[in-house]
Amino acid sequence: MTDNSPLGAGATKPLRLGTRRSKLAMAQSGLIADAVSEVTGRAVELVEITTYGDTSREHLSQIGGTGVFVAALRDALLRGEVDFAVHSLKDLPTAQPEGLVLAAVPVREDPRDVLVARDGLTFEQLPSGARVGTGSPRRMAQLNAYARNHGLDFETVPIRGNVDTRIGFVRSGELDAVVLAAAGLSRLGRIGEVTDFLSVDTVLPAPGQGALAIECAATSADLAAALAELDDPYTRAAVTAERALLAALEAGCSAPVGALADLLVDGQAVNELRLRGVVGSTDGSSLVQMSTTGPVPTSHDDAAALGRELASEMLAKGAAGLMGERAL
Ligand SMILES: NCc1[nH]cc(CCC(=O)O)c1CC(=O)O
Numbered sequence: 001m002t003d004n005s006p007l008g009a010g011a012t013k014p015l016r017l018g019t020r021r022s023k024l025a026m027a028q029s030g031l032i033a034d035a036v037s038e039v040t041g042r043a044v045e046l047v048e049i050t051t052y053g054d055t056s057r058e059h060l061s062q063i064g065g066t067g068v069f070v071a072a073l074r075d076a077l078l079r080g081e082v083d084f085a086v087h088s089l090k091d092l093p094t095a096q097p098e099g100l101v102l103a104a105v106p107v108r109e110d111p112r113d114v115l116v117a118r119d120g121l122t123f124e125q126l127p128s129g130a131r132v133g134t135g136s137p138r139r140m141a142q143l144n145a146y147a148r149n150h151g152l153d154f155e156t157v158p159i160r161g162n163v164d165t166r167i168g169f170v171r172s173g174e175l176d177a178v179v180l181a182a183a184g185l186s187r188l189g190r191i192g193e194v195t196d197f198l199s200v201d202t203v204l205p206a207p208g209q210g211a212l213a214i215e216c217a218a219t220s221a222d223l224a225a226a227l228a229e230l231d232d233p234y235t236r237a238a239v240t241a242e243r244a245l246l247a248a249l250e251a252g253c254s255a256p257v258g259a260l261a262d263l264l265v266d267g268q269a270v271n272e273l274r275l276r277g278v279v280g281s282t283d284g285s286s287l288v289q290m291s292t293t294g295p296v297p298t299s300h301d302d303a304a305a306l307g308r309e310l311a312s313e314m315l316a317k318g319a320a321g322l323m324g325e326r327a328l
Contacts, residue, residue: 006083007040007222014043015223018073018082021048022162025086027187028212032086032230035106036214039229047082049073074100077217084216084227088184089208089239094247103227104214108235109183111210111260113139113203115196116167116185117177122196126154130176133159133169137256137282139179141322142203144284163188179203183210204258204278204289207242211235234263234270237296237303241275244307249279249314251323256280261306263296270296273303277310279319288319 006015015036019029026046033044049072070092073085078099089105096102115123115132126132132154134140140156147154157175159166163184169175179198185191214227238261251257257279264272272293280287292310297303311319 005220005222007042007220007226014045015040015084016047016082017044018047018049018076018085020069020073021050024088024163024184024188027189028088029086031187032106032212032214035230036084036227040223040226047076049076049082074215077215080217083220083223084214087213087215089211089213089243090181090206092208092213094243099218100215101218101224102213103216103224104229104231105211105236105239106214106230107232108211108238109186110197111205112182112200113179113198113205113209114182114185114194115177115179115198116170116193117195118170118173120195121177123198123202124152126152126177128153130154131157131174133157133166133175133178135160136179136206138206138258138278138280139203140282141256141280141284141287142258142278143179144282145280145287146202146284148284163190167193181205181209200260200276204260204276207246207257207259208239209260211239236300237273238262240300240303241273241297241307244304245275245277245311245314246307248308248311249319249323251279255323256282257323259307261303264293273297273306275306275310277314279314279322281322286318286322288314288317288322290314290317 017029017033019025029046037044070087074097076082077085134156135158143156159169166178166180170178185194216223216227241261242259245259246257249257259277261273261275263270264274273296274291274293276291278287278289290310290313294306
């Protein structure tokens, strides 16, 4: 049964980790490669796979948003060209494809968004007319809503590109600031360039932000079991709730939806999971922001139920109307 499985008896070749070629993907894959090598006792080699998202200059919203970076990696997994893959969980479509399993969700990094601004500027210090780059409708909606509510008048500017490109807009003086995920910068060793960490009360991160997903073929049961040693049950529960919220809103990864689940700790005991969600129009003129709590989930279904529950409350408050506004 395990004859041609990657961890089967007699298998001696390195495990093949399919990865995008971007610096961020390589950094993430490198970290997981080391961890997998440790739990399996096997060498891991990186196999570079180019995706349409890596070569296209179009805006993500135009090429379909959800999953453009992921499809090629998944095809390689399903064809058996690689044994496993590492994704940024926030880029992963919520539907789990037939034939693949989410073998592990390791401990999440800092989920927050951050500002990289010229001259060390913090968010509150952005001057009137400052140009703040982000390609994310979620970030735009929340930044613009905050500006409206606090009398700030910076301008959000749609951009795309990898981390180097985006920070480059600030270094060249084209933009005053850009907004990025802390986790990506941290994995690239560039967290020192952050000039402000945005409170999640101001900008709620994308569902799954800061977490990685390790995926393999469902037929590689022994590999999936070994990878599961890298799973963190709390991170898994949190991102399951966040992604169930996203799915129930019928929104994709480029929709203006933020979600963050975290554990509420009372004394020493972890006793509740809180889930916060936000949907907004990209100009920030309307925002549906809600929160719920439930017992710490002990199953995938319980975690997902919390997400669905909050989604239906948000839909009752008009969330669907805001998500129609997909354009940058
Ligand atoms: N959309 C691209 C993307 N996908 C994952 C990360 C960062 C790492 C993470 O959130 O886990 C980034 C860059 C960013 O948003 O700044």
